[in-house]
Structures are given as structure tokens and as C-alpha cells.
Amino acid sequence: MKLRQFGERRLLQVSSALVILGLLIEIVSLLWIHPLAFVLFAFVGASLTGLGILVYLASLVFGVIPPAENRM
Amino acid sequence: MTGLLLGQIILSIMLASVFLFRPSVTTETGWRIVAFIGLGVLPALCIVGGMNTHVQRSEQTSFCISCHVMVPFGRSLYIDDAKHIPAQHFQNHRVPADMACISCHADYNLYGPLFDKLRGLKRVYFQYVSTPPDPASIRIPGGFKNAQCLHCHLGARDFEGNPVHSAMMDSLKSNQMSCLTGGCHDTAHDIPNLSHVKFWSPVQ
Numbered sequence A: 001m002k003l004r005q006f007g008e009r010r011l012l013q014v015s016s017a018l019v020i021l022g023l024l025i026e027i028v029s030l031l032w033i034h035p036l037a038f039v040l041f042a043f044v045g046a047s048l049t050g051l052g053i054l055v056y057l058a059s060l061v062f063g064v065i066p067p068a069e070n071r072m
Numbered sequence B: 001m002t003g004l005l006l007g008q009i010i011l012s013i014m015l016a017s018v019f020l021f022r023p024s025v026t027t028e029t030g031w032r033i034v035a036f037i038g039l040g041v042l043p044a045l046c047i048v049g050g051m052n053t054h055v056q057r058s059e060q061t062s063f064c065i066s067c068h069v070m071v072p073f074g075r076s077l078y079i080d081d082a083k084h085i086p087a088q089h090f091q092n093h094r095v096p097a098d099m100a101c102i103s104c105h106a107d108y109n110l111y112g113p114l115f116d117k118l119r120g121l122k123r124v125y126f127q128y129v130s131t132p133p134d135p136a137s138i139r140i141p142g143g144f145k146n147a148q149c150l151h152c153h154l155g156a157r158d159f160e161g162n163p164v165h166s167a168m169m170d171s172l173k174s175n176q177m178s179c180l181t182g183g184c185h186d187t188a189h190d191i192p193n194l195s196h197v198k199f200w201s202p203v204q
Helices: A002-031 A035-063 A067-071 B002-021 B023-027 B029-057 B068-078 B085-091 B097-105 B112-128 B146-153 B163-167 B169-173 B191-196
Strands: none
Touching (some): A002 A035, A002 B002, A002 B023, A035 B029, A035 B112, B002 B023, B002 B029, B023 B029, B068 B085, B097 B146, B146 B169, B163 B169
């Protein structure tokens, strides 16, 4: 159970880091008036943020304690 | 709109920072809900909002002519000659001046905006990875479609009241007779002769 909790927390941290990085890149792309700003947003910022959301969802799935383990 | 989006992004970053440095707080139910909002809902809304803002920005005339190869096309909007179709539309506000390019070059079909963006990405590739084309040699793939003209002109009194237009309406609608290359309105942009024409200077 401890290992599972550690994994969930690690996934949460990875998810947070990806979301923060992606959103910081999104801020840069919004303030940068250039044709490449859209490319930066779509291929880097949005991808990192999206990946962060997926990792968070994965942390929810892997963070669920099976009923058998719960009873112990 | 961008201010609201920036506020949403900053809020999302602040919430995500909590879970980056204190992931153990999610043992409590309340914080689990906050995590769902901060790492799931808000970032997803930020992506949607960012995409919307970038798409809106890419529709502006200033965005189109910020690419080097498009500069002569932007300049051609100021040609002082009513025979030049894009200049005449731009200068008389027959199209919104800040969305002049997209008004005539948008694909008005259901998936048109998506294909427009993909074409735009191809041009970014040519600009930064491959060799950018000579502005005078740029042609619209498949030619300029009448649907782009008819999107605004169809149903307009001065367009349909013109006997020349009404006589060939079916050919125009089916794209058999081109508005531009059919010999009627054939001067568009004219990049090769840009150095020989007079320009209009709008009063500031």
C-alpha cells in the first residue's frame, strides 16, 4: 500500500510539473506575436499540458486501492 | 479575453504548484477535488482557451502579413486602383480590414477552418525548414473558388441585379465560370507589378 501511495504521489508530481511547464509555455506563446507562437502552443505547450492531464488521470487509476487490499 | 485566459492559467499553475511540492495533501477528500480541478479541469480549459485565442489571432490581417513572403500581398491591399479586387475590397471595407485575408481566403465548408490551419502549418514549414517560395509564384492550390466570392455576394442586390451576373448565375454557382480567371475580375494582388503601381495612403 505504501508503494502504491508513493507511486500515486510521484505521478501527481510528474503531472503537476508537466502541467506547469505546458502552461508556462502557453503564456509565452500568448504574449509572443509571431507565426511560430501557434506552433509553440500547439506542439509544445498544449502537448505537455495534455500529457500532464493524462498522467494525472493515470494517478487516479493507479491510486485506487483494490478492495482486497483495503480490507487488510 | 486573453487577460481572462492568463488569469485562468496562473490560477491553474498555482494549484498545480501545491501538488508538485505537497502531493501528500491529496489524502484528504477536499484536496482530491481541488486536484481534479487544478490538474484536470482547469488545464483542459486552458488548452481550449489557448487554441481559441491562437485561432482568432491567426485570422487577423496583421498575423498573415507577419510572414516575410506575405508582405507584398499585404502591400497590394493599398494599391490605388479600383480594378485590383483585393485592394478595392480592403480599402472600401467590403471585408473587415483587420480580417481582410481570411474573408476571401477562408474555406467556408464545415472542416474549412481546420484545413486552413493545416495549410498554414505547411507554409510555416516552408518558411523555417524548407525553402520559402517566391511571393510572385504563390498560387492557390486548385485555383480561387467562386464560393469564396459568393459567400458574401450571393443574394446581394447589386450583385444579382447586374444582368451579366444573373445571365451566368448557374455557371458561377457551379464554378464552371471563374469570377477571377473568367476574364471579368482578373486583377488580384498582381505581385510582379507591385513596383509600378500607385499606392493609397489612408488618413491616420
